[in-house]
Amino acid sequence: MEIATLTTLAGIVEYAVPVLFASIGENITEKAGITNLSVNGTIILSAMGGFVVSMNTGSLLLGFLTGALIGAAVAAIVAFSSITLKQSQVAIGFILALLCRDLGYFLGAPYTNKPGIFLSKVPIPGLSEIPILGPVFFNHSLVVYASYLLIIITFVYMYKTRPGLMLQGIGERPTAAFARGANVKALRYLYTILGGALVGLAGPMYSLAVKIGWAGQLSGLDGVGWIALAITIFGGWNPLRVAFGAYLFGGLQQLGITLQSTTDIPIQILQAAPFPLMIFTLLLVNVGRAEWVERELAAMPEKPRKVISKILRALRTSPPASLGVPFEND
């Protein structure tokens, strides 16, 4: 395979990482029954925070930690508002999405375009020499390797462990989970904050590793968070499918970079390309539920009806049954 192709593939793997952390974080939160809609703002604020802290302290670790803390703090507000106060999850999430974005730009203004530090590549000895696979998967910075672990650990935790089953339970049917001894509210707090911390990590992953630096509004991070939320839906709340969605998005971004250097399409148009695609994928996974589709299907002869409804059902994803529904103990 050509070097250029390998570089492109490696780029996809790398570009997918922040959005992968964000959408798996959101996946965990939503699995517990809470929607954290603030993702877009959280990523911008934590990208700025992580960048500034690492620049001032010289420590990348502190930069990432700051990102995680910001994400956790924002998620804690979402949790308090939705779990304890039972306010609309959409409202609080959306307010925070706007507020965190502006706060990021406001606080980060003095640091715009300042030189900072960033994560360098660490090829894994041995593995990185494997032809094709090596350069694509094992010649990256540490965050990329962390993303592999994140996918596997989240999947195994969710579906194979005892606390993972309970995580599914509190999002699916909290009354039944409560009857089996779960402290539903506490667990929802825990997973909202944990998911938020992962979302928060996505910020410094951009500013310290993937899209290095802080350039305020020109960092081009506005919108990524919404994509991450859409990927969670597209992925049917399953970490493996979510990861697949994140890699698709990474591929799209990488394609944009390639096209930018080979054609004269304005960069803004390439940056907007994922959004119609996001709408289209949501259309694919949801259209099977629409009433008119059912009616049209019913009017069809048996053979095409069966085939089409089978396809629609395979595409369809269902959220945790109690997503967005507040819980009380009795």
Place this chain on the structure above:
Amino acid sequence: MSIQTPAVKTSANGRKKGLLDFGIRLSAVILAFVFTSLILLLVKADPLEAYKTLVTGAFSTTSKITSVAASWVPLVIATSGLLFTFTAGLWNIGMEGQIVLGSVFAVGAFRLLDNTAMDPTLVIIIAFIAGALGGILWALLPGLMKVYGGVNEIFGGLGLNFVAKTIAIWLIFGPWKRPGVASSSGTEWIDIKYRLVNMPGTNLSLVILIIAVIVAILTAILLKGTHFGLKLKAIGKNYKAAYLLGIPTTRYFLMAFGMCGLFAGITGAILVTSKQYSLIPDAGFGYGFLGLLVAMLVNYHPIWSSIVAIFFAALTIGNTQLQYMGLSTYFAGVLQGILVLFVVLVDGLRKRLVRRM
């Protein structure tokens, strides 16, 4: 008699409750300012001086006050539009893009009719109608995707915001680029005869002020006094039951989106004819998002939203003065966001207390 009693009782209780609600909201506002002050201290700015700058920046001269009014106009129209979708239980996050499309269509109309012999006033009216159409078109898209495709309107609207912005940029750098070199400062200005004239000595056109007042009053009447408003409310609270009661929910969902798009389009046309005189990449100026915040702040109340919009408009205008203190102009957004955040949280605490009692 039995009809009177409960109604009278509720209105007396209502007044007391209204007062309490007001007090609680006020305390939320105070808390928000305290929190914002902490943020200002964090960036080593003097909070009092900042607030003073905001106030003088918004109200110290006639021209500033009329600038606030000129900024209130698009905000109140955008918010009014959002009240329709909110009443129907919809989150029309796509308002921003709908305003952009309104601007695009309005500028398009001006460009198309520029060299004709048509009366300028007529051209302006046509541009407003074109803008309205653009807004409605862009609002119906997420509406159709929701009712026929099951796509949550939040994602539909957001995606279309980015698409709208891309369309504007493509026009600015492509087909509508300025003679010579394309620039991100926007397309060529519309001819002076198409610009709405400000009242002497002010920054405000009387026409748009009248439009805004009419829109605000119309919205309050439609939502609170008509069968249309009641049906929207029913759909917003429980669309399944509303459908079984005989309300054509699909049509009403689309009408809510349509009303919102109509007002968004008018907002776009106003921004073109009285503020920017051209199409710029950020043609929505954030009014769509700001409108969402205003509506949430007043719990979706039409009359209150017009009043709170004055305050938000003042923040936006006063904010420009903050640069002289070395602060970023994102401060207005921060303060507005924190205000709404605290109002929603404190309101939640109040409800929790009521539940406990």
Place this chain on the structure above:
Amino acid sequence: MKITLQHIDKSFGKVHANDDINLTIPSGTIQGILGENGAGKSTLMKILTGYYQADSGEILLDDMKVKITSPEDAVVRGIGMLHQDPLDFPPMKVIDNFLLGTKGGLFPNRKQVENEILRLSNEFDFQINPDAFVETMTVGERQQLEILRLLWLGVKVLILDEPTTGISANQKDKLFATLVKLASQGLTVIFVSHKLEEVEQLCNRVAVFRQGKLVGEVDPPYRTDQFVYLMFGKNVEVGEKASFCTDDTYIKLKNIGLEDYRLRLKDINLEIKSGEIIGLAGMEGSGQRLFLRMLAGLMRPVSGNIYIDGVDFTGKNYHVFQNSGVAYLPASRLEEGLIPGMTLTEHFILSEKHRELFVDQRSAMDLTEERIKTFNIKGTPVSQVEQLSGGNQQRALLALLRKRLRLILMEHPTRGLDIESAIWIWSKMKERCKDCASIVFTSSDLDEILQYSDRILVFFGGLVSPPINAKSTTVDELGQLIGGKGW
């Protein structure tokens, strides 16, 4: 395990849900708890299973005073409850349902648990597949699963809340056999029901509840009239069985086929007469709901035709059906029927057709006042519907029906209502029949179906019986059909 309840008292605001309850249940017995909805049975069971704490009084297990703090604590102490709608996780597998909430290491030993499920399942002659998804199972199978799980957790007391609702005759027989076997092994079984027959058939002893009080403990041999008197404080008159069925065909179904992703119904032919009442019997999810929704125009049949008054309505939507005099009353009153957050007046405004632009508050209030009186609703025009009790919500739904109706479709019209409300509601519906309206309704209460229907359709696993004359059939015959026998 022996359970002793002493002076249990519990109030919710003004409602005295449990008033000085004293009850002792020795181990190895099947104790019946009988009473109408709202008599206080559920509250007492929730106190016993840790959902509520009693305001005062003591619970003794094997003569030891205990405080039961949560449902989990109850299970740890040996008390397990099978809820009417089993508290399981439909999208998950049987084995994951078993494991969910268990204590132990991070990774459960799935192989071992799978074997235990199979062993227990064999022991009670159930057919439970550990790898099946719960959502593919019937309510009866889900109950079996829940019972196995509770036994596996080591409960010594098994409480069953109205367990026979929505299961087949076969499954009921099997359930009863299982309970008898468990009691013989020393388990204490508490059987909560409002169905006299079942209690008489199964229980060693019955405690009867009325309005929060334990009004009597009865030992066999049982006398039905004694139960009725204890439950209601008087002898209840069930409305007389009058039929208003005419010879005019109103609805004609020709070769109707219905389909959703789980179920297929084929070749349904039926003529519904003006004034006729048709009851739909069957286990929940056997197609009754599809059938009702098809009649409402809410669902399009995949084949065949619907004629209303001779006109072909196939493929038309609900609002077209509605305009020709069809009304649909859903089972979930606050989810599909009424609009929480809106007042009764607002509901009445919405239910009428209006040509004018502005709402006439005055006349709407007057109309609402009048309907509140006619329908005996406990509430004011400005009451929000979610503040009404279940019975009053159902009355409000009836009050919302338009004046001239030809077909009324009802899902579980009296579910969760006390018997007097139920009788009242049916008397109102009979008035509609006198006015030439036909009624089609579903119910999981066979007595209700037999009492009020002219003809009955039984649904079983995608099959629909030919119409059965209600006068010439019995509960037993219907029960057999519902369970899949005699097709």
